[in-house]
Amino acid sequence: GQQLNQSPQSMFIQEGEDVSMNCTSSSIFNTWLWYKQDPGEGPVLLIALYKAGELTSNGRLTAQFGITRKDSFLNISASIPSDVGIYFCAGNSGYSTLTFGKGTMLLVSP
Amino acid sequence: GAVVSQHPSRVICKSGTSVKIECRSLDFQATTMFWYRQFPKQSLMLMATSNEGSKATYEQGVEKDKFLINHASLTLSTLTVTSAHPEDSSFYICSVSTGANIQYFGAGTRLSVL
Numbered sequence: 001g002q003q004l005n006q007s008p009q010s011m012f013i014q015e016g017e018d019v020s021m022n023c024t025s026s027s028i029f030n031t032w033l034w035y036k037q038d039p040g041e042g043p044v045l046l047i048a049l050y051k052a053g054e055l056t057s058n059g060r061l062t063a064q065f066g067i068t069r070k071d072s073f074l075n076i077s078a079s080i081p082s083d084v085g086i087y088f089c090a091g092n093s094g095y096s097t098l099t100f101g102k103g104t105m106l107l108v109s110p
Numbered sequence: 111g112a113v114v115s116q117h118p119s120r121v122i123c124k125s126g127t128s129v130k131i132e133c134r135s136l137d138f139q140a141t142t143m144f145w146y147r148q149f150p151k152q153s154l155m156l157m158a159t160s161n162e163g164s165k166a167t168y169e170q171g172v173e174k175d176k177f178l179i180n181h182a183s184l185t186l187s188t189l190t191v192t193s194a195h196p197e198d199s200s201f202y203i204c205s206v207s208t209g210a211n212i213q214y215f216g217a218g219t220r221l222s223v224l
Binding site: 030031033035040041042043044045048050088090092094096097098100101102103 | 111114116142144152153154156159201203205207210211212213214215216217218220
């Protein structure tokens with residue numbers, strides 16, 4: 001089946017630093033999604049990407065749909081303590097189900 | 111996006127009892143909902159796809175008689191964990207598909223079986 005490799009597995013940074021995480025796939029996706037999950041909560045959609053090469057921002061967050069359609073990255077600029085959480089990438093290959101990465105745990109030190 | 115309400119947020123039950131979890135789509139008529147299970151520090155694992163008015167589609171390895179799914183209306187899907195045992199303790203999350211290849215998630219249900 002499809003697999004998503006998400007890296008890094010975890011990050012511990014200082015407040016104000018920029019963060020970058022990415023996902024790569026063994027197969028092509030039509031849609032890339034980025035979610036954030038806080039402890040004890042469900043994932044919340046951050047950004048949705050629909051076209052190869054698409055670059056989309058949501059406040060301090062920027063994500064891109066890779067040209068090959070097999071990868072995506074998420075950048076967070078000027079991190080703040082409330083950015084703490086687990087970030088998941090997810091891909092859709094045209095069927096209704098999503099394939100999830102294993103998550104990147106982000107810790108931000110004040 | 112769709113607003114998804116999941117209830118209860120937390121449930122503790124005795125071994126052998128059944129537990130029902132509700133997932134409601136508050137502002138979108140969802141023909142398709144999904145049920146996931148998440149173990150600590152792991153990603154979401156799809157259990158089944160819930161289709162309104164028809165039988166759910168279960169992922170390989172998920173016991174359909176153990177995890178009963180009912181999607182009787184466009185706004186409600188339920189997951190019943192039958193004869194729960196401690197190994198069923200987990201975080202269960204539902205989601206709604208809006209048809210744009212996007213899923214919106216509920217807040218999750220923490221099930222603890224004693």
